[in-house]
Every structure is written in C-alpha cells, then in structure tokens.
Amino acid sequence: MSKEWPLWEVFIRGQHGMSHRHFGSLHAPDAEMAIKNARDVYTRRNEGVSIWVVKAADIAASAPSDKGPLFEPSNTKVYRHPTFFDIPDDVGAM
Amino acid sequence: MYAQMVKTASNGVKDTKEMSAEERAFQEKIDRNEKIEPRDWMPEDYRRTLIRQIGQHAHSEIVGQLPEGNWITRAPTLERKAILLAKVQDEAGHGLYLYSAAETLGVSRDELLEMLHAGKMKYSSIFNYPTLTWADIGAVGWLVDGAAIMNQVPLQRTSYGPYSRAMIRICKEESFHQRQGYAIMMKMAEGTEDQKKMAQDAFNRFWYPSLMMFGPSDGASVHSEQSMAWRIKINSNDELRQKFVDQTVPQAEYLGLTVPDENLKWNEEKGGYDFSDPDWNEFFQVLKGNGPCNHERLGARVKAWEDGAWVRDGMMAHADKKAARKVAAE
Numbered sequence: 001m002s003k004e005w006p007l008w009e010v011f012i013r014g015q016h017g018m019s020h021r022h023f024g025s026l027h028a029p030d031a032e033m034a035i036k037n038a039r040d041v042y043t044r045r046n047e048g049v050s051i052w053v054v055k056a057a058d059i060a061a062s063a064p065s066d067k068g069p070l071f072e073p074s075n076t077k078v079y080r081h082p083t084f085f086d087i088p089d090d091v092g093a094m
Numbered sequence: 095m096y097a098q099m100v101k102t103a104s105n106g107v108k109d110t111k112e113m114s115a116e117e118r119a120f121q122e123k124i125d126r127n128e129k130i131e132p133r134d135w136m137p138e139d140y141r142r143t144l145i146r147q148i149g150q151h152a153h154s155e156i157v158g159q160l161p162e163g164n165w166i167t168r169a170p171t172l173e174r175k176a177i178l179l180a181k182v183q184d185e186a187g188h189g190l191y192l193y194s195a196a197e198t199l200g201v202s203r204d205e206l207l208e209m210l211h212a213g214k215m216k217y218s219s220i221f222n223y224p225t226l227t228w229a230d231i232g233a234v235g236w237l238v239d240g241a242a243i244m245n246q247v248p249l250q251r252t253s254y255g256p257y258s259r260a261m262i263r264i265c266k267e268e269s270f271h272q273r274q275g276y277a278i279m280m281k282m283a284e285g286t287e288d289q290k291k292m293a294q295d296a297f298n299r300f301w302y303p304s305l306m307m308f309g310p311s312d313g314a315s316v317h318s319e320q321s322m323a324w325r326i327k328i329n330s331n332d333e334l335r336q337k338f339v340d341q342t343v344p345q346a347e348y349l350g351l352t353v354p355d356e357n358l359k360w361n362e363e364k365g366g367y368d369f370s371d372p373d374w375n376e377f378f379q380v381l382k383g384n385g386p387c388n389h390e391r392l393g394a395r396v397k398a399w400e401d402g403a404w405v406r407d408g409m410m411a412h413a414d415k416k417a418a419r420k421v422a423a424e
Contacts, residue, residue, distance in 0.1 A: 005406065026194065027203060029406075029410045030412075033413075041190050063133065064131070
C-alpha cells in the first residue's frame with residue numbers, strides 16, 4: 001500500500017494584531033503543500049491573513065492526567081490577581 | 095441526517111452501579127456538559143461508535159459532491175456555476191474537517207476511505223438518488239441541506255470536542271447551501287409553466303428521500319439510547335423529522351408548490367403537521383446498496399481514489415527526496 005501523507009496541524013492568524021490560533025489539521029506530503037491545502041480547507045471565507053503549519057508528530061503535549069499537578073497550584077495563589085488587593089476609592093483609578 | 099443508523103457498539107446503557115470508576119467519571123463529565131478530548135480516557139465502545147458515526151458523516155459529505163458535481167458544467171448561468179462550485183468545494187472541506195475529527199480517535203483517513211470503498215462503511219441514503227434536472231440542484235440545497243442542518247445544529251453540542259468543533263464550523267457554512275438551493279427554487283417557481291413543473295417534479299422526487307435522512311422511526315431505532323446518554327446523538331429521529339416537516343411546509347407554500355402527501359394536515363393539538371411516513375422498505379433497500387445510484391456513486395469514488403494514486407505517490411516521493419536532500423546538505 002502507498003505511504004499515507006503525514007498529518008499537519010494548522011494555525012491561522014485571523015486578523016492583523018491577533019495571534020495564530022489552532023484551526024484544525026490536514027494531510028499533505030510536505031510543508032509547502034500543507035500551506036496550500038490549508039488555504040483551501042480553512043480560509044475559504046476570509047478567515048485568515050497568515051498560516052502556520054507544523055507536523056502533528058512534532059507537537060509535544062501535556063498528558064490529561066497531569067492536569068492536577070500542573071494547573072491546580074495556581075488556584076491557591078489568588079494574590080496574583082489585582083482584585084485581591086482592596087484599594088480605597090479615594091486613591092483614584094489604579 | 096448525514097449519519098443514519100449508526101450501530102452503537104454497546105450492549106445497552108449501563109446503570110451507574112454497573113459502571114467501573116473510570117466509566118462513571120466519564121459519564122459524569124458528559125452529564126456536566128464537559129467535552130471529551132482526544133487524549134482523555136473514554137470507553138472503547140464510545141470510541142468505536144464515534145469512528146463509525148463521524149466516518150459515515152465524512153463519507154456523506156464527500157459522496158454528496160457527486161450528484162451536485164453532475165450539474166457544474168451545465169449550470170444555467172456563469173454566476174450559478176460559480177455558486178455551485180463554491181458549494182461543492184465546501185462539501186469537500188466539510189468532509190476533511192470530519193475526517194480530521196475521526197482521526198483523533200486513532201483511525202487514519204486512508205483506513206476510513208478503504209472501508210468505504212470496500213462497502214464496510216456507509217454514507218447517507220440520500221446521495222443514491224439521481225439529480226435529473228437543474229431544479230434538482232435547487233431541491234437538494236433546500237431540502238437535503240435543510241435536513242442536514244436540522245441534524246447538525248444540535249450536534250454542535252455533542253460531547254466529543256473535535257466533533258463538536260467540526261460541527262460548529264460546518265453549520266456556519268451550511269446556511270449558504272440551503273439558501274442557494276431555495277433561491278434556485280424561487281427562480282424556477284416564478285418562471286414559465288415548464289419551469290414550475292420542473293420545480294414541482296424535483297420536489298416530488300426529493301420529499302420522501304429527505305424524510306428518510308433522519309433514519310427509521312424511534313420505535314425501530316435500536317441504537318439510540320446509549321448514543322443519547324453519551325451525547326453523540328441529541329434528538330430522536332422522529333423529533334427531528336417533525337421539526338423538518340413543520341419548517342419546510344410553509345417554505346413550499348411560499349413557492350406555490352404542493353407537498354406530495356395527501357395525508358399532510360396541520361394538527362392543532364400537537365402544534366405540528368401530520369404526514370405520511372416514507373417507504374421504509376425503499377429506505378432499507380437503498381441502504382443495502384439497491385438504490386438507483388449506489389453502484390455509480392461508489393464506483394465514482396473508487397475510480398477517483400485509484401486514478402489519483404500515482405499523483406499522491408508522486409508527491410510523497412518528491413517530498414521525501416526534497417527532505418533527504420536537505421538532510422544531506424546540512
């Protein structure tokens with residue numbers, strides 16, 4: 001059987017000034033074709049001004065089971081949010 | 095509905111007490127309306143059922159290009175041709191979004207295509223009917239895409255994250271499809287006597303096959319319960335079919351077309367129309383492969399796949415060669 005085209009993840013900048021956002025994935029033989037295909041598959045209605053593609057196999061991801069150790073510690077650090085501090089109205093906008 | 099009679103891989107809905115700890119946590123997550131993501135734990139049956147459902151949905155989008163593609167070269171104006179091209183291209187896009195969603199469940203797109211080509215996976219029964227006249231293109235957009243929207247809008251809230259996201263993108267684009275179909279029907283219905291006749295004829299032929307798209311009636315739909323508990327099916331077949339009829343009848347009246355059902359009657363008590371069932375025997379025959387265009391449709395898909403093999407292989411070989419050259423240069 002023929003070799004299947006590798007999978008690419010597609011990131012698109014929707015407008016100038018915004019960051020690239022994950023849009024989906026597609027198959028293509030190489031990066032150049034992946035960008036061309038991404039243009040046809042994901043930007044048929046002016047959804048983007050720039051495209052990034054990266055081989056899906058090259059993405060490293062955190063495991064769902066690591067959710068607790070990774071993200072829970074910040075729950076107890078409420079002082080990182082500005083609303084933790086009461087500033088009197090008399091001080092004015094801060 | 096683009097996925098019909100998806101067999102749920104399950105032996106019935108389990109009671110909370112019968113579930114393992116993992117299964118219970120999984121079900122509770124769904125009940126809280128949280129999404130399941132590709133790397134999360136999921137029951138094997140959930141994964142297998144979803145591959146079947148999303149795969150069948152993807153195949154429908156791709157095979158669905160064939161009856162409409164039939165009219166691209168014969169569209170009555172350049173504008174209609176451009177619109178139909180854009181619509182058919184959207185269907186290709188929808189198929190690709192869905193194949194990507196299915197692939198997150200551990201099956202490859204080529205594997206799914208091979209199963210379709212070998213007759214081991216299905217696509218919607220509706221695409222096994224021919225598009226004989228230009229009015230059929232109007233009827234397909236209005237009725238077939240209309241029925242698909244009915245099914246796909248609730249699926250935006252389905253429990254599986256990648257499927258839900260694909261549905262959201264598809265629904266955004268689908269409304270164009272239905273409106274362009276209805277616009278064709280309006281033009282035909284306002285036209286000459288012959289054009290009006292064509293519109294009515296297309297409506298007559300597509301009405302019952304469109305009702306079949308929602309699948310058999312609830313009593314005969316054996317796989318629903320588990321799929322509903324998993325939120326990969328949101329509404330029952332009959333519920334969606336009723337909604338579709340109630341929405342479509344006034345649209346037909348506006349066009350001055352007659353619904354081909356002498357039993358169609360407003361039922362004040364239930365606040366909806368009473369209507370005749372489609373011929374379920376015909377439906378099962380079409381699913382079995384005995385519809386008017388089953389051979390032609392599958393044949394066209396297999397031919398496209400086989401004829402394109404040398405292009406796919408050539409491009410892959412070129413990409414490998416370029417990559418090897420780059421490594422050698424470094």
